[in-house]
Amino acid sequence: MSEKYKCPYCGVAFYEASDNTKERRISYNFDQKDFDGPYGYNSILSDIVAVYHYCPSCHEYSVQLASSKGLFSFNYPPYTGITLPDYIPEAIRKDYVEACSILDASPKASATLSRRCLQGMIRDFWGVTSGNLAGEIDLIKDKIPADQYRVLNGVRRLGNIGAHMEKDANLIVDIDPGEAQKLVKLLELLLKDWYIARHEREELYREILVIDEKKQDERHPG
Ligand SMILES: [Zn+2]
Secondary structure, X not given: OOOEEEOOOOOOEEEOOOOOEEEEEEXXXXXXXXXXXXXXXXXXXXXXXXXXXEOOOXXXXXXXXXXXXXXXXXXXXXXXXXXXXXXXXXXXHHHHHHHHHOOOOXXXXXXXXXXXXXXXXXXXXXXXXXXXXXXXXXXXXXOOOHHHHHHHHHHXXXXXXXXXXXXXXXXXXXXXXXXXXXXXXXXXXXXXXXXXXXXXXXXXXXXXXXXXXXXXXXXXXX
């Protein structure tokens, strides 16, 4: 199974292959050759996984260094997120950018910002308020695709995000770096699916109506 990797330098996505992706494991108890032998990765715990990517487009190298048990994760260059258009409310853009910027240093703080960002998006885009995230996700159940609803419900359960939302705004839930990164990815997907798709749809409709008006004027001058 080959996965796509998006270059943090130029944004080009490419399929991971042996000539652009290298994975190395570092362990206190084992040598590199042990990982290549009959043990397999599953029997070896608490090792560090380093993944190098070489971008075929801009020829830059990027590195991810992570604990195989999800204890930490570092990216070089650090993840700075996608560029968000101005028509997305500033408070939402700020939470998103900050959630990205502290992904490596503090996955827990990042996840806290991500859930606040998600709640802000649900309230602003769908115009619902119920006092807590769980209730708000339920309020948009009939407005979003079934699979999206299932994922949001999953997020709510992730690290008890929903259960503690609003009861204690400053509560920091237990979460590992992989989960924090997935949350940021989910925000990006929803920002595209909701705000950006709506904007592009409205632009296209407007353009088509303008063309139609022009044609009408041409047919019925003055
Ligand atoms: Zn690149």
